Amino acid sequence: MQSRAQAMAALLELITDQPVIICNGFPSREAHKIADRPTHFYMIGSMGNAPAIGLGVALAKPAKQVIIFDGDGNLLMGMGTLATVGALKPKNFIHVVFDNEVYGSTGNQPTISNVVPLEKVAKAAGYVHVERVLDRDDLVYEFKAMLKKDGPSMLLVKVNEFVEDAGRVVHEPPAITARFMTAIE
Amino acid sequence: MIESDVFVQALENLGVNFFTGVPDSLLGGIIEELLTRKLYTPAVREDEAVAMAAGAFMGGKIPAVLMQNSGLGTSLNALISLNMIYRQPCILLISWRGFEGKDAPEHLVMGETMPQLLDTLKIPRRTLSEQTMTDDLRWVGQTVMKQRIPVALLIKKGIIKGLHP
Numbered sequence: 001m002q003s004r005a006q007a008m009a010a011l012l013e014l015i016t017d018q019p020v021i022i023c024n025g026f027p028s029r030e031a032h033k034i035a036d037r038p039t040h041f042y043m044i045g046s047m048g049n050a051p052a053i054g055l056g057v058a059l060a061k062p063a064k065q066v067i068i069f070d071g072d073g074n075l076l077m078g079m080g081t082l083a084t085v086g087a088l089k090p091k092n093f094i095h096v097v098f099d100n101e102v103y104g105s106t107g108n109q110p111t112i113s114n115v116v117p118l119e120k121v122a123k124a125a126g127y128v129h130v131e132r133v134l135d136r137d138d139l140v141y142e143f144k145a146m147l148k149k150d151g152p153s154m155l156l157v158k159v160n161e162f163v164e165d166a167g168r169v170v171h172e173p174p175a176i177t178a179r180f181m182t183a184i185e
Numbered sequence: 186m187i188e189s190d191v192f193v194q195a196l197e198n199l200g201v202n203f204f205t206g207v208p209d210s211l212l213g214g215i216i217e218e219l220l221t222r223k224l225y226t227p228a229v230r231e232d233e234a235v236a237m238a239a240g241a242f243m244g245g246k247i248p249a250v251l252m253q254n255s256g257l258g259t260s261l262n263a264l265i266s267l268n269m270i271y272r273q274p275c276i277l278l279i280s281w282r283g284f285e286g287k288d289a290p291e292h293l294v295m296g297e298t299m300p301q302l303l304d305t306l307k308i309p310r311r312t313l314s315e316q317t318m319t320d321d322l323r324w325v326g327q328t329v330m331k332q333r334i335p336v337a338l339l340i341k342k343g344i345i346k347g348l349h350p
Contacts (some may be wrong), residue, residue, distance in 0.1 A: 021240070032207055041243070043267070044266070044270075045265075045266025045267060045270070046236060046262060046263045046266045046267035048232070048234065049232060049236035049263050049267060050241065052228075052232075052234075052236035053237070053239055053243075053267070055237050055240070056205075056236065056241035056243070056244065056246075056248075057241070057243055059226060059237075059240075059241060060241045060242075060244025060245055060246045061244040061245070066307065076232075078233065080230050081229070084227075084228060084233060122282045171350075173270045173271040173272070173335075174272040175292065176271065177243060177271045177273060180243055180273075181243050181245075182246065
């Protein structure tokens with residue numbers, strides 16, 4: 001099984017100028033280390049709210065394809081947002097969930113995503129396309145397909161618990177907001 | 186009492202063009218008016234609503250979030266670890282349930298402590314009245330864009346005409 005950072009790097013090669021909302025914890029640090037772009041909105045708090053932020057961007061900017069990098073613990077915390085997205089059906093919404101079945105930022109305590117298939121929850125809530133992928137080839141194939149389709153889409157990527165040695169995001173939060181706004185204007 | 190359409194029009198005149206939130210009976214008239222104008226995106230929780238507002242702001246909108254004050258508790262972490270530290274302005278239209286202890290038991294503690302809670306969090310607040318509505322909204326608009334954080338306008342029972350007068 002690939003690591004989250006490996007999966008993320010593969011996706012970031014396919015993403016160009018789309019806004020990317022990245023959930024708090026190690027995912028933001030890893031994305032920042034792999035490719036620090038002004039179109040990245042790195043979260044450091046408000047766990048569970050990445051898809052809600054992405055939904056706000058998607059509704060305000062219907063011509064932009066908005067991508068969310070989320071985690072299983074994050075998604076379980078804000079699961080109601082799957083319903084909001086499923087009901088509103090924004091076409092420009094791609095929700096990637098890196099599922100390692102643990103709260104990695106606090107010491108690998110287990111989540112419950114080993115027994116709760118989150119992509120099926122998304123499908124039941126009204127997401128148009130959902131896929132679960134295990135390896136890099138499938139990840140790249142399905143993500144490329146989602147980039148070409150109307151959403152909302154969810155790509156659930158099973159990853160291992162490995163955490164990249166990545167420092168904190170160097171930008172201050174107000175600077176992250178300002179440069180993100182300019183980049184997606 | 187302020188008519189809901191007058192209040193909504195005043196917010197639109199202020200430039201507010203993205204509305205989300207979770208309903209309260211005191212906000213029923215406003216939400217009905219927003220739905221008629223196709224301006225309202227319903228949220229399922231108040232933290233989701235303030236996060237959506239943050240996203241909409243970054244996408245170029247001026248957002249407002251409607252909620253009962255119980256939702257202030259639900260949205261607290263998003264308000265302080267997202268909107269406030271990332272400098273994302275947002276107008277919070279909060280119904281003041283439990284004001285002066287006259288409400289159902291679940292509203293009494295929040296009804297009594299909300300002003301201190303907002304002050305502790307350094308969220309600027311003002312209480313709406315019919316006589317001062319123009320001034321209240323001008324203050325909200327100026328404060329939210331100057332401080333670039335959430336600003337609360339508190340709405341008591343009987344100030345804005347609801348669905349069931």
